[in-house]
Amino acid sequence: MTSLPKITPASTPVPLTRSRTCSLPQPIRRSHTSVSVYGPYPPANLSNQWDYIQTPARINPIGPLLPRKRINDSWETIPQHYHNDCRRILMQQREHERYHSAWSKAFYGNPAERESYNKHFREVLKQQMTDQDLWKRRHQVDKVQESERAVEYDRQCLQKDSEDQNNKFSYLKRFRDDNKMLMEKQWDLLKQKRTVENLYDREIMRYNPINWSCTLK
Structure with a gap:
């Protein structure tokens, strides 16, 4: 009876060394000229080279292989978890260091580091x-403006x-003057009308002594 070949479970390839330690990339130096004074503490010129170590990328323990397939919990292997755990420890050590x-340079450093x-x-x-x-100057200028x-x-x-x-x-003066002129004009018209009526009545009285219109009292 012929036995079938044994199928090994698929696993995500992780680069591991013989001593089972995470492979750390080489430090990348950066210039301090562009670092702001108000940057995060501590500044780059006061910390050691741990500040320049790149953090390895995190690996999904149950991530699909190439070509992309559905996620399966059977793909979860120990090397991925070990890689992520080493990454976590590295980040903690980097921040602590x-x-x-x-701050230790101010107490335990040499004179150059203290300076x-x-x-x-x-x-x-x-x-x-x-x-x-x-x-304050800008605030004073703003207050003056x-x-x-x-x-x-x-x-x-x-x-x-x-x-x-x-x-x-x-406007009120023109209104008063115009109103006064209108009243004076009405008074003049009324005066002229009365004068004409009186002349008319007198002429009638010359020819007819009886006051038929009853205008003369």
Whole structure:
């Protein structure tokens, strides 16, 4: 009876060394000229080379192989978990070493490292003082400009109120004068009408003594 060949379970390939340690990439140096003064603490010039180590990419323990297939829990293997665990430990060690190497220089470092540590905080303090002074200057300029705008707006409002009051006075004066002229004109017309009526009545009285119109009392 012929036996079938044994099928080995599929696993995600992970590069492992003989000592079962994670393969760490080479450190990548970066320039400190572009680092901001207000960057995250500690700055790059105060921490050691652990700050420049790239973190290995995380591997999905049950990730599909190529070509892409459905995720299957049978693909979960120990090397993937070991790789992710080494990655976690590496990140913790890097952060611990980065912070420890920065603040320990002020107490346990040589004179050059202490001077570098103090120089960093002096520069940060001077930058903060400069920014605070600049902010106060800008705030003072904004306050002066706001006061000037308020004074100018108040002057424009007073000028507009004065112009409106003058226009109202002129309008009421014209209205009064026109009304007076209209009343005087009506009075003149009424006076002329009465004069004409009186002349007419007198002429009638000359020819007819009887006051038929009853205008003469």
